Amino acid sequence: MHDVRTHYDNLKIARNAPPEVIRAAYKALVQKYHPDKHGNSERAAKILLMINEAYAVLSDPEKKARHDAWIRAQAPRPRPLPLPAAAPPAPVRRGGWMWVAALVLLAFGLGMVMALQLPGVAPHLR
Known part of the structure; x- marks a missing residue:
């Protein structure tokens, strides 16, 4: 898949992760990037916003199904394999x-x- 960032990537989990894993990853990342631990930095606030959005989508079965469909639509179409180049002629052995x-x-x-x-x-x- 080409560089498409998904909610699964934001929570650092596999696409087939069960709800328990999704929740555990969400909790761990919220604790790690909580603004109180980072002195109210903008970067931590942006990351926390992405984490909250990802959890909101992945914890709701309907939103998760739509997100999974969107991911499948982003998959690149298989390209035909290039034809192999013609083999160079064998060297002529003399002598x-x-x-x-x-x-x-x-x-x-x-x-x-x-x-x-x-x-x-x-x-x-x-």
């Missing part, structure tokens, strides 16, 4: 046959060296 040829020659050469060092090899091969 691979040279490695194969080098390995074959190396194996042949090692085989010849080993054959010449074996005792049962015919003397005309030595």
Whole structure:
């Protein structure tokens, strides 16, 4: 959901919170932001006003249902997924046959060296 501030956010509760949790959150926030604790600051008074408004809506089942419907209406519409970009062409590998040829020659050469060092090899091969 995009940045839509709801009464649930103001009371810092989940959308599926039962009435007991709503009431407990309201009480805790009222105690925290009470103007007497903040020297009658404007900020605390504004926050307390938001908390009172949120509780008034969420504690009334009809107002809460309208608020929930409003939240669902604010949900962004799903966008179609972007098409994947075409894969870049595979790099052309050149010279691979040279490695194969080098390995074959190396194996042949090692085989010849080993054959010449074996005792049962015919003397005309030595």
